[in-house]
Amino acid sequence: MTNAPLPNPVDLREALSSEHRELEKKMQFILDCVQRGDAEDMRESWAAFADTLREHLDEEERDMLPVFEQLNPALALHIRADHAKIRAGLDERAIEIELHTVRANKTAEFIALLREHAAREDGTLYAWAKDPSNLGLVRRTRARLGLDTDAAPHTP
Secondary structure, three states: OOOOOOOOHHHHHHHHHHHHHHHHHHHHHHHHHHHHOOHHHHHHHHHHHHHHHHHHHHHHHHHHHHHHHHHOHHHHHHHHHHHHHHHHHHHHHHHHHHHOOOOHHHHHHHHHHHHHHHHHHHHOHHHHHOOHHHHHHHHHHHHHOOOOOOOOOOOO
């Protein structure tokens, strides 16, 4: 057992929300590439963005949703459905990028989906994670985000 200070749940919520904001900035950059017809920058940026977003979704589903769904199964199901839509959107955009058929309006719709989902999570899942009674979850997630240097990340 370490003598590390207890994680600050407010920092956790902010860190998770910050991930959403960073993902949105990256998606906005991709939209800008689409609008100016910069296929090379778009392709390079897309791969990193998609990998980061998929990892973010996977980690929420692994570390947070199993506990959260015990308290609010309907909302957890809605978040999982959002994740499925987001993954489908990632797949569709990847195909469009490969085929050089990316359209700005579809990309903008995808950004809107991400914004709506991020707002829902920030007001529900992330607010719940802020509760001190979720200390184990908080420790694992903070470790993953690099907010605690001596905490071990979650291992399945």
